[in-house]
Amino acid sequence: MAESIVMDVRDFSFTYPGVEKPSLKKINLPIKENKITAMIGPSGCGKSTLLRAMNRIHDLYPGNTYEGEINLYKANGEKENILKIKKENDFIRLRQEVGMIFQKPTPFPMSIFDNVAYGLRLAGIKNKTELQDRVETALKGAAIWNETKDRLNESALGMSGGQQRRLCIARAVALKPRVLLFDEPTSALDPISTGAIEELIAEIKDEVSVVIVTHNMQQASRLSDYTAFMYLGELIEYDDTEKIFLNPGEKLTEDYITGRFG
Amino acid sequence: MNRLFVNKLILGLSTLSAVIGIGFLFWILITLSYKGITSIHWSTFTNDLVEGGIRNLLVGQFTMAILASFLAVPLGMMAGIYLREYGHGSKLASVIRNLSDVMMSAPSIVIGVFVFALLVDPFGGYNGWAGIVALAIMMIPIIISTTDNMLALVPKELREAGIALGGSKHKIILQIVIKAAKVGITTGILLSFARIIGETAPLLFTSANNQFFTMDLNGQFPSLTVSIYNLATYPDEASRELAWAASFILTMIVLCINLIGRFVIRNKK
Amino acid sequence: MSGKLFRNFSFLSATLSFFLLVGIFAILFTYAQDAMHAFGIDFLFNETWEADEDDEGGVFGGFIPIVGTLLSTIIAMVIATPLAMGIAIFLTEIASPKISKGVSVAIELLAAIPSIIYGMWGLFYFAPIVQKTVGGDGVGLLTAGIVLAIMIIPFMASITRDSMNTTPLVLKESAYAMGATKFEVIKDVIMPYAKGGIIGSIILALGRALGETMAVAFLIGSVMSLPHRITDPTTSIPVLLANNFAEAQDLEMSAMYYLALVLFVVSFVIISAAKFYFFGKKAK
Numbered sequence: 131m132a133e134s135i136v137m138d139v140r141d142f143s144f145t146y147p148g149v150e151k152p153s154l155k156k157i158n159l160p161i162k163e164n165k166i167t168a169m170i171g172p173s174g175c176g177k178s179t180l181l182r183a184m185n186r187i188h189d190l191y192p193g194n195t196y197e198g199e200i201n202l203y204k205a206n207g208e209k210e211n212i213l214k215i216k217k218e219n220d221f222i223r224l225r226q227e228v229g230m231i232f233q234k235p236t237p238f239p240m241s242i243f244d245n246v247a248y249g250l251r252l253a254g255i256k257n258k259t260e261l262q263d264r265v266e267t268a269l270k271g272a273a274i275w276n277e278t279k280d281r282l283n284e285s286a287l288g289m290s291g292g293q294q295r296r297l298c299i300a301r302a303v304a305l306k307p308r309v310l311l312f313d314e315p316t317s318a319l320d321p322i323s324t325g326a327i328e329e330l331i332a333e334i335k336d337e338v339s340v341v342i343v344t345h346n347m348q349q350a351s352r353l354s355d356y357t358a359f360m361y362l363g364e365l366i367e368y369d370d371t372e373k374i375f376l377n378p379g380e381k382l383t384e385d386y387i388t389g390r391f392g
Numbered sequence: 393m394n395r396l397f398v399n400k401l402i403l404g405l406s407t408l409s410a411v412i413g414i415g416f417l418f419w420i421l422i423t424l425s426y427k428g429i430t431s432i433h434w435s436t437f438t439n440d441l442v443e444g445g446i447r448n449l450l451v452g453q454f455t456m457a458i459l460a461s462f463l464a465v466p467l468g469m470m471a472g473i474y475l476r477e478y479g480h481g482s483k484l485a486s487v488i489r490n491l492s493d494v495m496m497s498a499p500s501i502v503i504g505v506f507v508f509a510l511l512v513d514p515f516g517g518y519n520g521w522a523g524i525v526a527l528a529i530m531m532i533p534i535i536i537s538t539t540d541n542m543l544a545l546v547p548k549e550l551r552e553a554g555i556a557l558g559g560s561k562h563k564i565i566l567q568i569v570i571k572a573a574k575v576g577i578t579t580g581i582l583l584s585f586a587r588i589i590g591e592t593a594p595l596l597f598t599s600a601n602n603q604f605f606t607m608d609l610n611g612q613f614p615s616l617t618v619s620i621y622n623l624a625t626y627p628d629e630a631s632r633e634l635a636w637a638a639s640f641i642l643t644m645i646v647l648c649i650n651l652i653g654r655f656v657i658r659n660k661k
Numbered sequence: 662m663s664g665k666l667f668r669n670f671s672f673l674s675a676t677l678s679f680f681l682l683v684g685i686f687a688i689l690f691t692y693a694q695d696a697m698h699a700f701g702i703d704f705l706f707n708e709t710w711e712a713d714e715d716d717e718g719g720v721f722g723g724f725i726p727i728v729g730t731l732l733s734t735i736i737a738m739v740i741a742t743p744l745a746m747g748i749a750i751f752l753t754e755i756a757s758p759k760i761s762k763g764v765s766v767a768i769e770l771l772a773a774i775p776s777i778i779y780g781m782w783g784l785f786y787f788a789p790i791v792q793k794t795v796g797g798d799g800v801g802l803l804t805a806g807i808v809l810a811i812m813i814i815p816f817m818a819s820i821t822r823d824s825m826n827t828t829p830l831v832l833k834e835s836a837y838a839m840g841a842t843k844f845e846v847i848k849d850v851i852m853p854y855a856k857g858g859i860i861g862s863i864i865l866a867l868g869r870a871l872g873e874t875m876a877v878a879f880l881i882g883s884v885m886s887l888p889h890r891i892t893d894p895t896t897s898i899p900v901l902l903a904n905n906f907a908e909a910q911d912l913e914m915s916a917m918y919y920l921a922l923v924l925f926v927v928s929f930v931i932i933s934a935a936k937f938y939f940f941g942k943k944a945k
């Protein structure tokens with residue numbers, strides 16, 4: 131069964147401003163549609179850097195150098211090299227299609243409802259009932275509807291850490307992006323909340339394609355369909371998760387996942 | 393697209409605001425420098441006000457500001473030390489901290505009126521001491537708040553390590569904590585000195601002014617800023633020129649002290 | 662010095678602020694007694710300020726300087742607030758770190774210039790421009806208000822910048838990640854986040870403008886009459902005090918104390934409000 135690809139990173143190199151050596155070197159990585167792709171690797175290997183290139187959030191700060199291509203495939207099969215984007219409204223469109231969830235929960239200083247409705251309003255949805263419907267769907271999708279339905283107008287800052295993370299996921303899901311990028315979404319979270327978020331990610335993959343950066347090997351093997359192992363700015367190995375964990379092709383990968391890393 | 397236009401517009405206007413701000417700075421500095429430099433002569437520095445110079449005024453202004461600092465710096469630092477080292481966390485300390493911040497923004501003219509009632513009226517005339525006290529009252533809250541903030545930056549571990557070595561609290565404060573915060577506090581003192589050396593309102597009816605050179609603080613005392621105010625409104629050209637020269641010199645002094653203060657922070661960090 | 666002595670001395674120094682505040686209030690209140698008895702609260706609404714021939718008594722009302730103070734402050738705030746916000750936005754969100762640093766230094770130098778310099782510069786360079794473009798005598802409410810605005814902008818801008826800078830980077834990034842424009846991020850994330858500090862800075866600047874003496878003294882015209890047009894000369898509480906306090910006698914002197922008390926109380930209230938209400942919430 132051939133799976134279609136939603137994003138495709140090709141020969142991609144990335145250099146931060148003022149740094150001589152590239153932080154990413156010739157990366158090739160396909161992101162399969164409606165699958166979960168995990169990125170693993172030691173700290174500083176460039177996972178976040180790659181993730182942040184995929185919706186060009188790097189471009190909030192000037193002076194980065196991109197080489198190669200990152201293609202985004204539209205529903206109609208057209209492809210777009212997102213590294214070519216220059217105009218502000220193309221950036222906006224890209225970020226609506228490729229959403230991002232950060233390591234720390236980032237509720238905006240507004241009510242729970244407005245947090246989820248925020249992106250929808252930006253996207254131009256003004257109709258009240260439509261907003262309400264989509265906020266409700268998103269909150270249900272993120273499994274916090276029951277906890278929040280009676281306090282939608284309260285500030286989101288009053289929620290617990292785990293709830294805030296789920297709210298941020300709901301907020302991103304509400305926009306119906308094609309791809310969602312997660313940067314260590316469960317770091318420093320208790321096991322129960324971690325479980326809830328993993329379950330959530332597993333569920334939303336029917337709707338979106340997911341890329342997740344994690345330091346937790348169990349999480350990567352439990353959750354993902356494909357795994358990419360990175361080391362010192364290079365992609366060492368990419369394959370089915372099962373293959374990577376049971377029978378890695380590279381010695382480095384094996385050392386890393388078995389914890390025998392120097 | 394509408395959103396993008398609004399975005400561009402606001403960002404453009406913000407940039408314009410910054411340009412306007414910088415524009416005014418340069419406008420003021422350039423006109424001031426031009427007027428000032430063309431009005432300065434050698435005699436400006438060697439003569440006293442009565443002979444068309446500012447020698448006595450500079451000496452008088454510095455004398456008052458320095459003596460005010462002698463009063464304000466120890467008091468302000470001690471108060472800051474109390475707030476951070478002894479009273480920290482207590483209700484009293486937080487009330488005092490707030491009151492001191494309120495004092496920092498009290499109108500300077502009101503402080504002048506207060507000191508007039510306290511030190512001029514009962515003693516039968518303007519005097520240098522009154523000017524010093526008025527400036528010190530302006531300076532104390534600034535010193536309190538800098539000391540307080542700078543001590544807050546000293547890591548708790550440093551104090552604990554001192555205690556663990558058997559030091560007594562006040563020795564640790566004096567020998568360790570203050571040393572650690574030295575750079576920040578010095579900067580604060582310099583900046584507050586720059587602030588009071590340019591003050592006019594608190595001096596108008598405390599020290600008032602004196603045309604002659606004097607070091608007698610019991611009588612009217614020469615002030616550069618009060619003289620600028622008087623000279624600028626005299627109709628004759630010579631007075632105005634002297635006012636420009638004095639303004640230029642005052643501004644240079646204030647800006648230099650400021651830059652030195654900021655330079656100290658940058659280099660010691 | 663023994664530990665106990667040191668501690669006690671530091672405690673006494675700390676209480677000094679309290680005694681100063683109470684002392685200022687008590688002195689102004691005491692010396693204002695004559696005028697308070699003579700004119701009561703109507704003092705605030707009476708336009709007449711006239712000494713008798715013999716200089717012993719007269720009718721003194723604070724309405725004109727009070728109105729002048731308020732109007733010049735309002736003009737200053739209306740001009741300064743948007744400009745200061747713009748500068749803060751430029752510094753935090755638009756300029757590159759290098760430019761931002763340079764402009765910040767310039768803005769802080771602008772704040773360091775003594776107010777008497779603003780007054781003098783305003784009188785000789787700015788007033789003629791106002792006169793040419795808007796009419797009037799050059800000196801008057803408008804000129805005073807504009808120069809006052811230039812004076813408080815740096816102060817307002819740097820506090821606003823500092824509180825905008827406290828917005829966590831990830832919070833901004835996640836708004837951008839949802840497709841927000843820079844302006845939307847500023848409006849929906851940064852401003853609400855920094856709200857306390859921003860409103861606090863506006864109120865503190867307001868307090869400064871109300872109490873500013875020297876810049877206004879050169880520029881407001883210092884005449885005891887109500888302004889009818891925005892370019893008209895008038896006076897303000899600090900300016901009246903600066904020019905006439907020292908020569909005043911008896912009842913007039915007491916009326917001056919009364920005005921000083923009004924100014925002191927108003928700025929006390931304003932600054933306390935800023936402190937306790939807006940900055941207080943975030944502290945600790």
Ligand SMILES: Nc1ncnc2c1ncn2[C@@H]1O[C@H](COP(=O)(O)OP(=O)(O)OP(=O)(O)O)[C@@H](O)[C@H]1O
Nearest residue numbers: 146147149153171172173174175176177178179180
């Ligand atoms: N803004 C930046 N400027 C310059 N270099 C940077 C910047 N951000 C990251 N780097 C460098 O790029 C490399 C990759 O960093 P990145 O944050 O992508 O690592 P990571 O794999 O996400 O690590 P972690 O697991 O710790 O999050 C590191 O060597 C880092 O020092």
Ligand SMILES: [Mg+2]
Nearest residue numbers: 177178179313
């Ligand atoms: Mg990372």
